[in-house]
Amino acid sequence: MNLFDTLTPAPPDAILGLTEAFKADERPEKINLGVGVYQDDQGRTPVMASVKAAEKVLLETESSKSYLSIGGAPDYKTHVQRLLLGEGHPALHAERVRTAHTPGGTGGLRVGAELLKQLRPDATVWLSDPTWANHRGIFTAAGFRVEVYPYYDAAHKGLNEAGMMTALDGVPADDIVLLHVCCHNPTGVDLTEAQWSAVGRLAADRRWTPFLDFAYQGLGVDLETDRRGLLALVDQVPELFVASSFSKNFGLYRERTGALSLMAATASAATAAFSHLEKTIRVLYSNPPAHGGLIVTTVLNDPALREQWEAEVATIRERIQSVRSALVVGLKERGVDRDFSFIESQKGMFSFSGLTDSQVAFLREQKGIYIVKGGRINVAGITSGNLDYLCDALAEALKPAG
Ligand SMILES: Cc1ncc(COP(=O)(O)O)c(C=O)c1O
Structure with missing residues (x-):
């Protein structure tokens, strides 16, 4: 047959x-x-006009189409980290954060999920109810059991704060909780700063691992305010994952320009973790596509x-x-x-x-x-x-x- x-x-x-x-x-x-x-x-x-301008520069200056390294170009990683946390953040100074350029935010979620599956094979991944439909698909494909925590309160068209906090308080240690940093998809309902701090406390107390999805930085309030949920967690937990994307805020949808960043408790733990991330990437797509990353780097390197x-x-x-x-x-x-x-x-x-x-x-x-x-x-x-x-x-x- x-x-x-x-x-x-x-x-x-x-x-x-x-x-x-x-x-x-x-x-x-x-x-x-x-x-x-x-x-x-x-x-x-x-x-975007800034993207077109960067592409003109690249047309003149790009000298090779040879492979990038497994995790992407160093400049790109630096820009991703500064956008995520702000320049000069203590976690960056301490070299606790490592970043890989991934094919879109989706690629970042998937390689993060694959690494986590190696480290925590028996963990459950907790998703907000509701969430972006692909989240379930990505974590299920990586072999995880998926559960949901309450998020949206349909009657009041807002956050089901009590339901969410109670559920996150009950998430077992070593499980993984996926959180949308801003512009929650599909509800548009985001957490306040106080609610983010409370989530950070729960993560620290209960010792589950936050996995942040940051696909819309700049589309909520502004580039800085939109990251405050991430900063609240970085302040309170030793380890986390962030999948980020330039699809929306650079309009680079088809260029597949995203990242997976991990934060470890120490610089040496971050180095070891990143080496495993590289091994994971090597057998999935080997190394990322360059063009979108070069655009982002060219734009962010040039003040104008x-x-x-x-x-x-x-x-x-x-x-x-x-x-x-x-x-x-x-x-x-x-x-x-x-x-x-x-x-x-x-x-x-x-x-x-x-x-x-x-x-x-x-x-x-x-x-x-x-x-x-x-x-x-x-x-x-x-x-x-x-x-x-x-x-x-x-x-x-x-x-x-x-
Ligand atoms: C919540 C969320 N995460 C991740 C992504 C993935 O974006 P990308 O196109 O960069 O893979 C999207 C895209 O729609 C999204 O809405």
Whole structure:
């Protein structure tokens, strides 16, 4: 019998599958609020000007396409660490942090998971309920048992603080807890500084290992404020993992530009741990793709380009915030009596709209508006050109029956 003859097709990816369906939809008024990609007010996902400028420099100066080392280029690692923790952070001075350039944040999560599986084969990985759909897939593929801790309080459209803290207090020592540093995907609900400190205390007391996913630095409040959750944990625990990504804040989605950083209790433990990370990477993809990392390094090495990039990140963030406000106003103007003001206080590209699965299906089938099942909307897909159509359709979907 042939290898593939008995296979039936695997189910499409919940989010990327929606994009395929969107592309095939011929209605001109269609709107894609599914996949987590930033769009400007014209509905485009442009290359940032600072990135284009860096690419011009690279075209002139890049002299070799030879392999990078397993963990990537030293300059890139330094920039990642400074962005994560701030220049001059004591953990950097103490050389307790090591970074590998990985293919996207996804690659960072996966290599971190693979290393952890070698170190803690019997651990359980705890994910927020809900979380980015790929988290479960990544940790399951690495062989972990996965559990969830309460996170979102649907009734109050905020954090289920008591539920979360109680669950994290009960996580056994040596288990792994995945936390979103900012712009929680899919809810847009982030922890306050005090809540982060409390989580750090629990991690230290209970001795579980934090694994931080930092995919949206700069899209929440600003580059510095967005990292405060990470800093709170770094202050309180001896060891942690961070998977970070330049997909969103540099718009480098397809260049697969991310990192896995680990912090150990001492410099020598960090060196040993990193050598095992390198062994893990060697058998997965050997060494990372260079182009995205070179862009990031070129931008961050040059004060003028860096300033331009920071301004571009601010523009993205401000557009997202203004679209959130416009959506809330648009729904109010149409007499929708449900309170949607929570959309304005959520952070990042996503909002948990509270739409039911049948409302999501109605919007897709009748209106050509694509939203992930569960009601997560990518607010960055809203433009001044489609806002009215979207608000009309949402008002219709939300109209009480009868
Ligand atoms: C929460 C979260 N983590 C990680 C990623 C991975 O990003 P990358 O495209 O860099 O692999 C994403 C991307 O959507 C995300 O939303």
